[in-house]
Amino acid sequence: MRINSPSQIEASRQNGRKSSGPKSIKGKNRTRLNAQKHGLFSQEIIIESAGERLEDFEQFKRKIWDDYQPAGAMEELFVTDIVENAWRRLRVRRCETTETVSRIEAAEIRDRLECMKKVEKLKCEFMGRFNSLLGPAPIQGLQWDNQVQEALASTSLGMDFLISQMRGVELQVKADGYLSKHSEAMLEACGIDVFTITTCTWLSDEAKNELATLEAESSEKQPLAEESPADTDQSGIKRKRLHHRKSRFGKELHKSVGGVIAFFEERKQTLKSVETIEARTRATTILLPTDSIDRFSRAETAYERGMYRAISMLLALRGHSSRVPKLSDRAHGTNLANTIC
Secondary structure, X not given: OOOOOHHHHHHHHHHHHXXXXXXXXXXHHHHOXXXXXXXXXXXXXXXXXXXXXXXXXXXHHHHHHHHHOOOOHHHHHHHHHHHHHHHHHHHHHHHHHHXXXXXXXXXXXXXXXXXXXXXXXXXXXXXXXXXXXXXXXXXXXXXXXXXXXXXXXXXXXXXXXXXXXXXXXXHHHHHHOOOOHHHHHHHHHOOOOHHHXXXXXXXXXXXXXXXXXXXXXXXXXXXXXXXXXXXXXXHHHHHHHHHHHHHHHHHHHHHHHHHHHHHHHHHHHHHHHHHHHHHHHHHHHHOOOOHHHHHHHHHHXXXXXXHHHHHHHHHHHHOOOOOOOOOOOOOOOOOHHHHHO
């Protein structure tokens, strides 16, 4: 028999004086839920913080109770074990589903943040280079880099930015009826094809010529006192016709810019679809077995053993020799009564 030394005896006495947990009923009730941090091996039947409800458990219990219809205290004990272990096994599966969904959502958010960071950098580079080329003091020798526009056009977020720039061009055309120098440069910077740029430039030039003609005639052709009312009416009609022609070219230009925006919107939607498929593909790697999956499997197996042990004892008590399901028979949603009886 081992005899402790005096120092060991004193150390044991000091350790015994330390706290060994709450003594009061209130303290015990407060700390009894400490083991529910993960919840897989919790001894609590109902964990409200995990979304479980007493009415759901009672409904689940009634179904199994109706299947087995226990008679006597021992059968009720075994059926209670079946209910509790089966309920805890369902909890494990819910936790596993929740964790998997959370991991997928977190991965999607991280991918989105990385894309936003990349696009913000490209946007700054795009506008910085554009302003350096078209600003009040353009930098000589600086060339436009199409790679920036191409990188923006490869993501839906980048297309959102290009669409916003084209919206600015659309508003300017609607207000003035022609393309400003800034808008012409923005068409090229956004990667518009040569044919569309040529068409828009021609419509803009026609609109400018009409506006210049209308302004010149308005300043030179003033109604004189000796002019007849008929001459004055003819001059007004001519001005209205010129204004109508200017408006027509401006509308065609506005329509062309709107067509570019519609094309950009369609491209953005296509890129969104591609990005969704790519995100779904990356999600498959998240579904591969991990340490957490093993943890869920161990917990589910522990509850299955308890459940099947209670089933075996119940069948033995009733004198049945039906086959007890193996642990490998883990099909979701299997009715225990149909499996065993």
